[in-house]
Amino acid sequence: MSRETRKVVVIPCSGIGKVYGALARETVYELMERVRPGVVVTTCLPLLMIDDPEALQLITGNPVITIDGCPSGCAHKNVETHGIKVALTCQAINFYKAHKELKPGGIAELDENGRKLAAVAADELAHTVDELAQGEVEK
Amino acid sequence: MITLNVLKVGKVGIVSCSGEAIPEGTLSRLACRKVLDELRPDQTVTICLPLFIAGGTEERNFARDFPTITVDGCEKQCARKSTEKLSGKPGKSLLIPEILSRHGIAKPVNLRNLRPEEKATAQVVAEEIARAVDEILKK
Numbered sequence: 255m256s257r258e259t260r261k262v263v264v265i266p267c268s269g270i271g272k273v274y275g276a277l278a279r280e281t282v283y284e285l286m287e288r289v290r291p292g293v294v295v296t297t298c299l300p301l302l303m304i305d306d307p308e309a310l311q312l313i314t315g316n317p318v319i320t321i322d323g324c325p326s327g328c329a330h331k332n333v334e335t336h337g338i339k340v341a342l343t344c345q346a347i348n349f350y351k352a353h354k355e356l357k358p359g360g361i362a363e364l365d366e367n368g369r370k371l372a373a374v375a376a377d378e379l380a381h382t383v384d385e386l387a388q389g390e391v392e393k
Numbered sequence: 394m395i396t397l398n399v400l401k402v403g404k405v406g407i408v409s410c411s412g413e414a415i416p417e418g419t420l421s422r423l424a425c426r427k428v429l430d431e432l433r434p435d436q437t438v439t440i441c442l443p444l445f446i447a448g449g450t451e452e453r454n455f456a457r458d459f460p461t462i463t464v465d466g467c468e469k470q471c472a473r474k475s476t477e478k479l480s481g482k483p484g485k486s487l488l489i490p491e492i493l494s495r496h497g498i499a500k501p502v503n504l505r506n507l508r509p510e511e512k513a514t515a516q517v518v519a520e521e522i523a524r525a526v527d528e529i530l531k532k
Binding site (some may be wrong): 279326 | 409410411412413414415418422423425426427430439440441442443444445446447448469471472474475478479504505
């Protein structure tokens, strides 16, 4: 056994109707582009609904974090439908509950508070991402 | 008392590709929100695509209760296929690459923070969706 850095798949809510869906998505983009580029990757959630082979391979071979935008929990339920246990599931609203000074607004595009909150959320998830990325990999 | 069925008269359901991993997905989400918020706010409703799996009967009956338009960001056509498989046959299926090709517009390149010209493209796509809404409601 040896340790090597793995990809960590972070899948957000796909919603286009609520601010917390947008917050979930923006948090993933912050992780991918600023906080842990090259480590965090994502896939389109609906690809799992059509059993896309590449998307299934990605979530089967790497640890998965889901960020849901509402209690329906589409992101983690769609992953678990394929028999994959997610390493961590978050509710985007909890990011706001922890940082009430940053009330997010906007749906299609987040407002400034929303973008700041996504950046904070991504920073807070970095530690978990690092732990999952450093997990033991059998060689 | 006004029943839910009465409220549904004259409404078209918009099912957008969520496409978190591709710029065309972002374009689809923005264009669909424009239709829902600005171009045809009184004639359109939406549902998060993954709710077909994570939600209940109401979500699965979405395409039975409303004529739908699916908007897909790539050839995998998750929105159309998932709607057909889990809910019902869409009234119209639109594909972003085909719309861009028809208008001679380049593909977007950013996952988020679309450039001004890409936002203009979202307007073009939104207008195509709005026309499709009108066609369905005329039938």
